[in-house]
Amino acid sequence: MTLLYRDRETIKIQVEGKLLVYDILHVFPFTSETKRMGIIVRDSDSGEIFFLQKGADAMMAKIVQQNDWLEEECSNMAREGLRTLVVGRKRLSSEQYQTFDEAYNRARVSIQDRNALMQSTIERILERDLELLAVTGVEDKLQDDVRPTLEKLRNAGIRIWMLTGDKVETATNIAISTRLFSRDKRILQYQKLTEDDCPNVIATIKRTRNCCLVIDGPSLHIIMTMMPAEFMEVSLQLEAVVCCRCTPTQKADVARMIQEYSKKRVCCIGDGGNDVSMIQAADVGIGIVGKEGRQASLAADFSIFQFSHVMRLLIWHGRNSYKRTAKIALFVVHRGVVIASMQAVFSAIFYFSPIALFQGLIAVGYTTVYTMAPVFSLVLDKDVSDEVAMTYVELYRDLTKGRELTFKTFFKCMMVSVYQGGAIMMLAIILFEKDFIHIVSITFTALILNELLMIALEITTWHYVMGVAEIASFLIYVASVRLLKEYFDSRFTTSLTFFWKVALITLVSFLPLYLISLIKHMLAPTSATKLSG
Secondary structure (H helix, E strand, C coil): CEEEEECCCEEEEEECCEEEEEEEEEEECCCCCCCEEEEEEEECCCCCEEEEEEECHHHHCCCECCCCCHHHHHHHHHHCCEEEEEEEEEEECHHHHHHHHHHHHHHHCCCCCHHHHHHHHHHHHHCCCEEEEEEEEEECCCCCCHHHHHHHHHHCCCCEEEECCCCHHHHHHHHHHCCCCCCCCEEEEECCCCHHHHHHHHHHHHHCCCEEEEEEHHHHHHHHHHCHHHHHHHHCCCCEEEEECCCHHHHHHHHHHHHHHHCCCCEEEECCHHHHHHHHHCCEEEEECECCECHHHHHCCEEECCCCHHHHHHHHHHHHHHHHHHHHHHHHHHHHHHHHHHHHHHHHHCCCCCCCCCCHHHHHHHHCCCCHHHHHHHHHCCCCCHHHHHHCCHHHHHHHHCCCCCHHHHHHHHHHHHHHHHHHHHHHHHCCCCCHHHHHHHHHHHHHHHHHHHHHHHCCCCCHHHHHHHHHHHHHHHHHHHHCCCCCCHHHHCCHHHHHHHHHHHHHHHHHHHHHHHHHHHHCCCHHHHHHC
């Protein structure tokens, strides 16, 4: 059998050398709610009219004529990891078709509940006692490196839930073959639950340790309606959960429930149109460009071509992004609090007179010209190489504790900033001689040097851009000292007195922090430090 031609009106098929031509009368596209699709065609030679339909076995079993082998064959195929489809046919007389056509057209022009009326018409007239033609089993091959990717993600401390529209048997087979379920784990499988079963299910999951859960869509809906908090409490403790026969809306609901009850960030990964709502409900959505089109990738925050690329996206780029963002955020806070502390000390010493310590161009240049490039060059910093990060995925587990950007790190940053700002200002006042412009020259120079040194102290792996940013910022500042004569006394800034005072103040503000960092690095190195040598 060969499909020769197809457009909106005609289908041409060649069967054993014979050409068959069919006129297309109606097409009923697939939807995630109905889980089936159909078509009405008329044989151009004989005039016979057929209604052909294919869909999920759970739906088609209610539509086709009674038989004793459909469920068994579908289950056998599902256990082999095949995705099943049931195909049925119904001959329509001209009178039957005419009746349906008139009712369907009335539903199609209805103003209220149009889609529901159209579907009701199809179910009432067409979807009854279809002749069972065939059951197909399609092998949906997994992409490369799915198994090692899942194992590494689990080792990185990431809990994995699998939400699928497949049958329970198919989903279980895939979960075992990809090692989503460990072979030594007990698998709890629940189907066709009732409201009375929910308490027993929760109790069983609580009693059974080191297990994995498989639950079908209707059962999941019931238990999440009756006992959502109790179900999420026990299921979030499991190594892996597989939800089968899920609708797109149900997938999104599960993602929201995990967010609500776990208080954790949720990342959803999908490759088809059925996954769009789930991806959009997640904190981070990842779409895979595949056979099912680009709907998922277009709706997602990130787009990849293979599931295995999730590893590099999360373990390498995700880890670097978090650490770099945290470091830059703390430095921006540090940069602002240091100068604010200096102004506070200056105002307190001079009886809170309304005089700004730094004014005009140097005040603006502090956060733009002199320190912006070095601070933002930290986006290139990395504490380990990509090979180390991808091999020792346990490093990612440290991020789940949120230690890079917490109240503790913020408080530490504030204390360091207040100390350095106070030290610079107090020493400048102690060494003060006669001219206010000299205080400005000494304190601002020490401030710029302190910031550049603090940035250098935080860099783990130097990149040439970082070096250029540090040197260029310092040279720009040196040029500014020579050019901005209204803020700097050129005779004083070239004197020995200026240099030793700036050196002493910078040393007092920076050296203690450097020594603390050095001792911490030697006595309590981080896992990344140990692995990077």
